[in-house]
Amino acid sequence: xxxxxxxxxxxxxxxxxxxxxxxxxxxxxxxxxxxxxxxxxxxxxxxxxxxxxxxxxxxxxxxxxxxxxxxxxxxxxxxxxxxxxxxxxxxxxxxxxxxxxxxxxxxxxxxxxxxxxxxxxxxxxxxxxxxxxxxxxxxxxxxxxxxxxxxxxxxxxxxxxxxxxxxxxxxxxxxxxxxxxxxxxxxxxxxxxxxxxxxxxxxxxxxxxxxxxxxxxxxxxxxxxxxxxxxxxxxxxxxxxxxxxxxxxxxxxxxxxxxxxxxxxxxxxxxxxxxxxxxxxxxxxxxxxxxxxxxxxxxxxxxxxxxxxxxxxxxxxxxxxxxxxxxxxxxxxxxxxxxxxxxxxxxxxxxxxxxx
Amino acid sequence: xxxxxxxxxxxxxxxxxxxxxxxxxxxxxxxxxxxxxxxxxxxxxxxxxxxxxxxxxxxxxxxxxxxxxxxxxxxxxxxxxxxxxxxxxxxxxxxxxxxxxxxxxxxxxxxxxxxxxxxxxxxxxxxxxxxxxxxxxxxxxxxxxxxxxxxxxxxxxxxxxxxxxxxxxxxxxxxxxxxxxxxxxxxxxxxxxxxxxxxxxxxxxxxxxxxxxxxxxxxxxxxxxxxxxxxxxxxxxxxxxxxxxxxxxxxxxxxxxxxxxxxxxxxxxxxxxxxxxxxxxxxxxxxxxxxxxxxxxxxxxxxxxxxxxxxxxxxxxxxxxxxxxxxxxxxxxxxxxxxxxxxxxxxxxxxxxxxx
Numbered sequence: 001x002x003x004x005x006x007x008x009x010x011x012x013x014x015x016x017x018x019x020x021x022x023x024x025x026x027x028x029x030x031x032x033x034x035x036x037x038x039x040x041x042x043x044x045x046x047x048x049x050x051x052x053x054x055x056x057x058x059x060x061x062x063x064x065x066x067x068x069x070x071x072x073x074x075x076x077x078x079x080x081x082x083x084x085x086x087x088x089x090x091x092x093x094x095x096x097x098x099x100x101x102x103x104x105x106x107x108x109x110x111x112x113x114x115x116x117x118x119x120x121x122x123x124x125x126x127x128x129x130x131x132x133x134x135x136x137x138x139x140x141x142x143x144x145x146x147x148x149x150x151x152x153x154x155x156x157x158x159x160x161x162x163x164x165x166x167x168x169x170x171x172x173x174x175x176x177x178x179x180x181x182x183x184x185x186x187x188x189x190x191x192x193x194x195x196x197x198x199x200x201x202x203x204x205x206x207x208x209x210x211x212x213x214x215x216x217x218x219x220x221x222x223x224x225x226x227x228x229x230x231x232x233x234x235x236x237x238x239x240x241x242x243x244x245x246x247x248x249x250x251x252x253x254x255x256x257x258x259x260x261x262x263x264x265x266x267x268x269x270x271x272x273x274x275x276x277x278x279x280x281x282x283x284x285x286x287x288x289x290x291x292x293x294x295x296x297x298x299x300x301x302x303x304x305x306x307x308x309x310x311x312x313x314x315x316x317x318x319x320x321x322x323x324x325x326x327x328x329x330x331x332x333x334x335x336x337x338x339x340x341x342x343x344x345x346x347x348x349x350x351x352x353x354x355x356x
Numbered sequence: 357x358x359x360x361x362x363x364x365x366x367x368x369x370x371x372x373x374x375x376x377x378x379x380x381x382x383x384x385x386x387x388x389x390x391x392x393x394x395x396x397x398x399x400x401x402x403x404x405x406x407x408x409x410x411x412x413x414x415x416x417x418x419x420x421x422x423x424x425x426x427x428x429x430x431x432x433x434x435x436x437x438x439x440x441x442x443x444x445x446x447x448x449x450x451x452x453x454x455x456x457x458x459x460x461x462x463x464x465x466x467x468x469x470x471x472x473x474x475x476x477x478x479x480x481x482x483x484x485x486x487x488x489x490x491x492x493x494x495x496x497x498x499x500x501x502x503x504x505x506x507x508x509x510x511x512x513x514x515x516x517x518x519x520x521x522x523x524x525x526x527x528x529x530x531x532x533x534x535x536x537x538x539x540x541x542x543x544x545x546x547x548x549x550x551x552x553x554x555x556x557x558x559x560x561x562x563x564x565x566x567x568x569x570x571x572x573x574x575x576x577x578x579x580x581x582x583x584x585x586x587x588x589x590x591x592x593x594x595x596x597x598x599x600x601x602x603x604x605x606x607x608x609x610x611x612x613x614x615x616x617x618x619x620x621x622x623x624x625x626x627x628x629x630x631x632x633x634x635x636x637x638x639x640x641x642x643x644x645x646x647x648x649x650x651x652x653x654x655x656x657x658x659x660x661x662x663x664x665x666x667x668x669x670x671x672x673x674x675x676x677x678x679x680x681x682x683x684x685x686x687x688x689x690x691x692x693x694x695x696x697x698x699x700x701x702x703x704x705x706x707x708x709x710x711x712x
Contacts, residue, residue, distance in 0.1 A: 010482055053482060069483075070463070088445070093466045100465075105485060107426070108464035109456075110449045126367075126409060127425075129461060235646045264650045272652075290591045294620045295651070296628075 011052040020048040070105040071317055072130035076117040076137065077110065087287060087306050091158070094310025095134065102318055104131075114139070118147050125151045132317050134158060135169075138205040145169055154320040158313045159206055162328040170316045171328045172309070176206045179302055179334045180213040183256065183284065184221075186336060191344050192254040192282065194225040196245040198238060198266060200258035202230040207258065210286075214256075225250050231262065238262025239269040246273055246281070253345035254282040260291040263299055267341070278343035288337055297340035304334040367408040376404040426461040427673055428486035432473040432493065433466065443643060443662050447514070450666025451490065458674055460487075470495070474503050481507045488673050490514055491525075494561045501525055510676040514669045515562055518684040526672045527684045528665070532562045535658055535690045536569040539612065539640060540577075542692060547700050548610040548638065550581040552601040554594060554622060556614035558586035563614065566642075570612075581606050587618065594618025595625040602629055602637070609701035610638040616647040619655055623697070634699035644693055653696035660690040 013031070017024045022041055029036040030045035031054075037045070073095070075088065092106070099106055107130055111117040121144070124130045132154035135144055138161075145166040148155045156170040163169070187195060197214050200207045211228040218226035229245065231237035238257060242265070245252055255270075257263035263285035267277060275281050277297055285292055288303035309331055316329060369387070373380045378397055385392040386401035387410075393401070429451070431444065448462070455462055463486055467473040477500070480486045488510035491500055494517075501522040504511045512526040519525070543551060553570050556563045567584040574582035585601065587593035594613060598621075601608055611626075613619035619641035623633060631637050633653055641648055644659035665687055672685060 053478075070485075089466070092464070096466050103479070105463045105480075106465065107461045108448070109462065110445070110452050122409070123459070124461075129426075235650055261646060261650070265646075268650060268652060290617060291647075291650075294591055294617070294624060294647075296624060 011049075011054045013054075015052055016045060016049050016054060019052065020045050067131040067321070068129055069103060070107050070130050071099065071314075071321075072107045072109070072121075072124050072133040073136070074109045074111050074117045074120050074133070076112070076114050078112055087289075090306035091136075091310040091313075094307035094312075095314040096310075097307075098311050098314035098318065104318070114143065118143055121147060121151065121153065125153055131321050132156075134313055134317060135160075139203045140205050140208050141203070142205070154317065156313050156317045156320065158309070161205065161209070168326050170320055170326045172313045172316055172331060173328070174304060174309070174331050175333050176209045177213040180210045181217050182333070183302065183336060184214060184217040187254045187282065187284075187342075188221060188223075190282070190342070193223055193345075194250060194252040195223070195227075195254045195256065196252040197226075197228040197256045198241045198245075198258060198262055199228045199230045200233050210258065225252070227252075231258075233259055233262065235261050235265035238265040242266035242269040243273065246270060246275060252281065254284070254342075256284050256286065258286045260285045260287045260289045260299070260301065263301075264291050264295050267295055267299070277341050279346050282343055282345070283341040284336070286334070292339070300339045300342040301337050302334040303337045304332070367405075367410045369410075371408055372401060372405050372410055375408065376401050423487040423677070424485055425459060426463050426486050427455065427670075427677075428463040428465070428477075428480050428489040429492070430465045430467050430473045430476050430489070432468070432470050434468055443645075446662035447492075447666040447669075450663035450668075451670040452666075453663075454667050454670035454674065460674070470499065474499055477503060477507065477509065481509055487677050488512075490669055490673060491516075495559045496561050496564050497559070498561070510673065512669050512673045512676065514665070517561065517565070524682050526676055526682045528669045528672055528687060529684070530660060530665070530687050531689050532565045533569040536566045537573050538689070539658065539692060540570060540573040543610045543638065543640075543698075544577060544579075546638070546698070549579055549701075550606060550608040551579070551583075551610045551612065552608040553582075553584040553612045554597045554601075554614060554618055555584045555586045556589050566614070581608070583608075587614075589615055589618065591617050591621035594621040598622035598625040599629065602626060602631060608637065610640070610698075612640050612642065614642045616641045616643045616645045616655070616657065619657075620647050620651050623651055623655070633697050635702055638699055638701070639697040640692070642690070648695070656695045656698040657693050658690040659693045660688070 013024055013027045017027045020027065022045065026037050026041055027045050030042040031049060073092070096106055107124070109120050111120055121133065130153070133148065135148070135155055135157045136159065138157050138159050145157065145163060149166050149168055156172060158172055160171045160173055162171050184195070197211065199211055202208070207230065214226060214228055227245070229241045231241055238261065242255065255266060257266055263283060267283055270277060270281060277283055283299060285299045285301040288301035292299035292301045312329055312331055316327060320326065369380055369383045373383045376383065378401065382393050382397055383401050386398040387405060429448070452462055463480070465476050467476055477489065486509070489504065491511055491513045492515065494513050494515050501513065501519060505522050505524055512528060514528055516527045516529055518527050540551070553567065555567055558564070563586065570582060570584055583601070585597045587597055594617065598611065611622060613622055619639060623639055626633060626637060633639055639655060641655045641657040644657035648655035648657045668685055668687055672683060676682065
């Protein structure tokens with residue numbers, strides 16, 4: 001006869017005591033690492049606890065000063081713009097791989113804007129909900145590091161640059177400036193002199209880094225027809241800016257897009273205007289994803305390992321929670337995957353001006 | 357001289373007592389809703405607590421039996437497949453809108469597979485980490501409802517169909533069968549007789565519902581050249597299956613894709629084979645997103661309000677947490693947005709067989 005299944009019950013210290021043949025207080029001493037029991041008893045209690053699947057309640061741990069065993073992550077983006085995003089879920093996947101090893105939970109929140117995000121940190125802090133946070137999308141003028149410093153919440157800024165005003169925050173970042181410099185060098189070597197950069201949100205720190213580097217590299221080489229146009233990262237903006245920069249004299253021969261969605265939308269807009277890729281104009285997407293292989297020609301893209309980026313950030317946060325010092329860690333520079341959308345600027349003028 | 361900022365300190369009951377001019381125990385009575393203080397004192401204490409930004413610690417609330425003030429959500433997908441997803445972040449955004457009103461946190465976890473996901477539920481339950489969970493991607497043979505029933509964890513299944521074996525679980529679902537029936541009807545009216553359905557994962561309950569409905573609708577109309585081919589939802593599979601179904605006799609005149617990514621990849625594959633859209637073959641994507649407007653022609657798509665779907669699910673979960681009964685809620689049937697990829701099957705054979 002099959003055993004009748006009773007409803008699940010969480011194993012208690014009493015269960016452990018009964019099974020291990022010791023008193024409840026001995027179990028409590030043993031599991032809380034306090035003196036008062038022999039090493040042999042401690043070992044036996046721990047083994048039985050493990051066999052029974054006993055776990056300390058998170059609430060009890062938090063009240064006993066062991067922390068919430070939870071870290072927080074806020075994504076501040078208006079609901080309407082939460083569309084196609086190939087980076088974020090991969091980042092979170094890497095983060096959780098590391099958190100899971102430590103039995104840390106991830107409290108996740110979507111906020112409307114940065115003010116909202118700050119309010120979330122204050123609430124989490126007031127409610128002892130998290131032991132630390134992972135901060136994404138660092139900005140040029142960012143209120144979050146100051147707030148987190150003030151609250152004393154351990155934090156790792158993902159994608160920021162080291163900031164000596166907040167020595168208690170760790171930073172994990174990719175060198176976008178180096179990636180942009182290498183990209184401009186590659187395009188220059190191919191023969192490109194007129195480059196348009198369809199950039200992301202101007203208030204994000206990495207957007208500013210890319211724009212600044214592009215300008216410096218252009219000046220160094222005496223290129224005066226190089227421009228950056230900030231956008232909101234949307235496909236609509238990607239297409240609109242593409243139309244604008246391709247329309248008129250001094251048409252660029254290379255387009256750099258700050259994400260994959262804008263690159264795909266930009267290619268469609270360019271083709272519609274009669275441009276051939278890469279014959280008339282080369283295209284590079286900053287961020288590689290399935291999207292880059294969904295269009296013809298396949299897009300050349302700057303690729304990074306987002307899962308590993310997440311792992312690195314989570315490791316730095318657990319190090320902070322363990323009492324380690326704040327650190328700045330640089331992940332590998334994004335590498336250019338050359339596909340079919342980049343080449344020499346072969347024609348003198350785009351096809352539509354030549355009537356072919 | 358600017359005021360020197362001292363490090364932040366969480367307001368305590370002592371602070372409230374001092375400011376309100378009452379004893380600490382009066383504050384405790386007032387904030388915990390216990391008798392022993394006058395209504396006037398209670399009001400004053402609550403006002404002062406609000407002014408000071410006082411919040412009960414989550415851990416204290418949990419231990420006092422008020423719950424973890426947190427709900428959980430697990431996404432069981434291998435890290436490698438976490439790519440372009442337009443549905444999930446929008447769903448989460450709607451969920452959080454409702455949770456935020458109730459000051460409930462969302463504990464989020466990515467799991468490798470369904471076994472992993474069950475282990476997460478067990479751990480969360482053992483650690484009292486969550487008061488309830490939202491379950492996504494319901495399967496035809498799903499171990500989760502049984503487990504959640506056994507653990508007594510309140511749960512809302514998102515996308516499932518009502519299951520009387522688990523009367524304690526709520527369900528929020530869209531009627532995919534009705535949407536598929538309407539879609540087949542529309543294509544039939546346009547003149548399509550040969551339809552291929554490039555389906556999603558066979559083990560997902562909604563995939564099976566769509567396949568079953570397509571078959572029933574086809575039989576009802578005496579259509580014998582209608583087929584469903586299950587895939588893993590990837591762009592690679594979308595392209596491969598498209599090539600297979602378009603290659604050979606009895607070529608379908610309409611293709612239904614179970615997501616946007618496969619539809620976009622399928623269109624590229626079809627065009628490469630010499631098919632013109634919609635002249636040779638009509639295309640519909642199940643799931644509308646920016647992707648559908650990134651390709652030419654723009655794709656007709658079944659559209660649903662994913663943010664509202666999330667809101668509805670979260671509302672049902674908070675109702676369960678409030679002690680309400682389990683319910684089954686149906687959200688509106690996805691509606692067809694007709695763009696440029698659907699039309700009458702105008703030509704007798706695809707262009708490539710006619711040499712044009």
